[in-house]
Amino acid sequence: MARSAASKTQTRIQREKTELIMTAALEVFATFGYRGSTIDQIATEAGLSKPNLLYYFDGKQEIHTRLLEHLLDRWLAPLKSLDAKGEPIDEITAYVMRKLEMARDFPRESRLFANEILQGAPRIMEQISGPLKSLVDEKAAVIKSWSDAGLIAPIDPYHLIFSIWATTQHYADFDAQVSVILDHRAASRFEDAAMHLSEMFRRQLRPSAT
Amino acid sequence: MARSAASKTQTRIQREKTELIMTAALEVFATFGYRGSTIDQIATEAGLSKPNLLYYFDGKQEIHTRLLEHLLDRWLAPLKSLDAKGEPIDEITAYVMRKLEMARDFPRESRLFANEILQGAPRIMEQISGPLKSLVDEKAAVIKSWSDAGLIAPIDPYHLIFSIWATTQHYADFDAQVSVILDHRAASRFEDAAMHLSEMFRRQLRPSAT
Amino acid sequence: MARSAASKTQTRIQREKTELIMTAALEVFATFGYRGSTIDQIATEAGLSKPNLLYYFDGKQEIHTRLLEHLLDRWLAPLKSLDAKGEPIDEITAYVMRKLEMARDFPRESRLFANEILQGAPRIMEQISGPLKSLVDEKAAVIKSWSDAGLIAPIDPYHLIFSIWATTQHYADFDAQVSVILDHRAASRFEDAAMHLSEMFRRQLRPSAT
Amino acid sequence: MARSAASKTQTRIQREKTELIMTAALEVFATFGYRGSTIDQIATEAGLSKPNLLYYFDGKQEIHTRLLEHLLDRWLAPLKSLDAKGEPIDEITAYVMRKLEMARDFPRESRLFANEILQGAPRIMEQISGPLKSLVDEKAAVIKSWSDAGLIAPIDPYHLIFSIWATTQHYADFDAQVSVILDHRAASRFEDAAMHLSEMFRRQLRPSAT
DNA sequence: AATGAATGAGTTTTCATTCAT
DNA sequence: AATGAATGAAAACTCATTCAT
Numbered sequence A, B, C, D: 001m002a003r004s005a006a007s008k009t010q011t012r013i014q015r016e017k018t019e020l021i022m023t024a025a026l027e028v029f030a031t032f033g034y035r036g037s038t039i040d041q042i043a044t045e046a047g048l049s050k051p052n053l054l055y056y057f058d059g060k061q062e063i064h065t066r067l068l069e070h071l072l073d074r075w076l077a078p079l080k081s082l083d084a085k086g087e088p089i090d091e092i093t094a095y096v097m098r099k100l101e102m103a104r105d106f107p108r109e110s111r112l113f114a115n116e117i118l119q120g121a122p123r124i125m126e127q128i129s130g131p132l133k134s135l136v137d138e139k140a141a142v143i144k145s146w147s148d149a150g151l152i153a154p155i156d157p158y159h160l161i162f163s164i165w166a167t168t169q170h171y172a173d174f175d176a177q178v179s180v181i182l183d184h185r186a187a188s189r190f191e192d193a194a195m196h197l198s199e200m201f202r203r204q205l206r207p208s209a210t
Numbered sequence E: 001a002a003t004g005a006a007t008g009a010g011t012t013t014t015c016a017t018t019c020a021t
Numbered sequence F: 001a002a003t004g005a006a007t008g009a010a011a012a013c014t015c016a017t018t019c020a021t
Helices: A012-036 A039-046 A050-056 A060-080 A088-105 A107-118 A125-148 A157-173 A175-205 B012-036 B039-046 B050-056 B060-080 B088-105 B107-118 B125-148 B157-173 B175-205 C012-036 C039-046 C050-056 C060-080 C088-105 C107-118 C125-148 C157-173 C175-205 D012-036 D039-046 D050-056 D060-080 D088-105 D107-118 D125-148 D157-173 D175-205
Strands: none
Touching: A012 A039, A012 A050, A012 A060, A012 A107, A012 B012, A039 A050, A060 A088, A060 A107, A060 A125, A088 A107, A088 A125, A088 A157, A088 A175, A107 A157, A107 B107, A107 B157, A107 B175, A125 A157, A125 B175, A157 A175, A157 B107, A157 B157, A157 B175, A175 B107, A175 B125, A175 B157, A175 B175, B012 B039, B012 B050, B012 B060, B012 B107, B039 B050, B060 B088, B060 B107, B060 B125, B088 B107, B088 B125, B088 B157, B088 B175, B107 B157, B125 B157, B157 B175, C012 C039, C012 C050, C012 C060, C012 C107, C012 D012, C039 C050, C060 C088, C060 C107, C060 C125, C088 C107, C088 C125, C088 C157, C088 C175, C107 C157, C107 D107, C107 D157, C107 D175, C125 C157, C125 D175, C157 C175, C157 D107, C157 D157, C157 D175, C175 D107, C175 D125, C175 D157, C175 D175, D012 D039, D012 D050, D012 D060, D012 D107, D039 D050, D060 D088, D060 D107, D060 D125, D088 D107, D088 D125, D088 D157, D088 D175, D107 D157, D125 D157, D157 D175
């Protein structure tokens, strides 16, 4: 049995197929949600037979869990890079831009995540209350210190972070709506959003002239 | 057969049961998504038998569709109230507050909507490209005019609207995450968010001193 | 949902269908064992569709469990009737006869039980170590007292009981073999066994002439 | 292909692996029955890969069939040894003891056999109606002759044999039940059974004083 | 209006067996 | 000989929907 991620010694084919399945599953899960997706869809998307897919993964649940685990690293990376020693406003703005790039380049990951949270995070709560919360707490403290030092305007760092997440991920998660509303302007939506958001957050963070 | 709620002549009991079912369905669909929800769950939630529920609605699809239709009015109301003749920054800030209140008071509606858009809006695209887009276009024009007149800072009205939607709905749609990250501070999340967001949007809109 | 035996208020149809299914399941499980039986077989045997069968029972496991529970009463009855106040040898011989009649009249019940024990009693251990063991302990004490009083030959009551179980149930459980070996004499196998076993146990129990 | 163990010319390794598989299969089949066992379990038990196992045997069915064939010799041996020229009661008692030893030393073989008969002997009927029946007929005739000669009490030899089989195999086949009922006395169950059964059969066979 | 009963079409998963190397 | 990979057929179970009363 080549089953389960446990086995450390993977053959080339195993690595390739596992990757193939994860990609297909990401596509399907991100679009239809966990319950709305079928193994059949994923198998078809991956060009495999259903039993063959189940040769690599123990079941639907496992694929999903592994996708979410896999996702977390990439998901936390932009915030991790926020440098306590950098120039505060530049740091935060750069973070916003990195998040926006992720929304542009990895919209399926964003939707997968959103789908999960939306339903109460039943299969991912641990990661949220664990690593994610820890990281947020850490970086919120950094922002707080900047705020306290007067380097940026007084601000609630948690709600700032939520605003950044919300505004950037919106372009991935609500793309169906965004694209329709922007119609012909949709092509440049990420550039426009970049302009808009960087301006928005810079204004918010700039210390008052006082 | 009194089938399908379409029939205009409803008895009182019909109206009550229909309402009961819609409420139950909202709860269930908002939590589990369309595919993740079963008629059984909705019937149980509503305290009805499954066949009895289907006496009032033609099927799962219809309940969902009607929920979304029903939802739209409430959903558009806050933006509709944006008054072209009001004081620009106050108007927009008030809009933000109304949206935030909706996230607080009608989180299930918000999640139902988010679920739908997230999956590509397959059952609601018409309403988005129709009434919703029209309204947005209209109000975006108003904001544009304020911006052109120098009453507010230069801004892309569409992306402003997206930012408002994103930041406010975030508190409903991502509540599972927000609550965990804020832990003991979660109780005041809407008040804190109100402070944060009103400040954020005011700063952004305030015309430059120049 | 009319599911699960829990519901006390059963309709006539429910009682009939439940009974019908139990009978069919007994037939199938007794012949093919738990794992060797399929819900399809049981449904076909009962003249129902598979989902209809599952409307009455929550699953294969539940049908099996309920059969075994149901079975226990009937299974223990012959031993329960062993009367401490009766004439020892007659009492025991009568018990042997009752067990033999059960092997003749309820061979499927016997095989269902045998199948389960044979596989280590995974789904029935509780009942064995509970009610069954209690009853055996009680009656073994009775037999022991007879033995101690010299009313029957000195004997290990537990092993006597095992011998009774083994010899009588053999005609049900190993019928396939018994019938072949006895070929034309097979028709009278239960009468012949009755003669043989009553003589065997009487001889064993008769106190020594000493 | 060196497929199928039928080929007479086996290398040493082939013989060893075949033996290894048979041992593993016996363990598994005896515990879970034919249908309840999977090739995977057997392969794992044998420390082989599934395809490798199937290199030595043509399929699940074949392993099972060969096990049963293999089993028959050992199974008939105790009865074969019953010597028409020996002292009747000693001969029969010795047979009982040999059977009881088999139940103690080869319980899996006993259970495998029991499982098969219990399910109507679908895969072994031939051997029962052939060699087994022949042997039984032969030895039953011997016992009959002893009985007719007054060397042992009048007795139905077939039912005597059934009683011997039943009582001895019971300790292997129903061990799950026996052990629980005897609890702390279970350790000596075979010694106790030996006492009990030898006494039981001796008493039954002893010609009446008359 | 209401509900117990029934079912066809899935959906996940298992498993004996085969393929390719 | 041996094994990683693959699959068709089945099996358990689910669910939206319909039937009958």
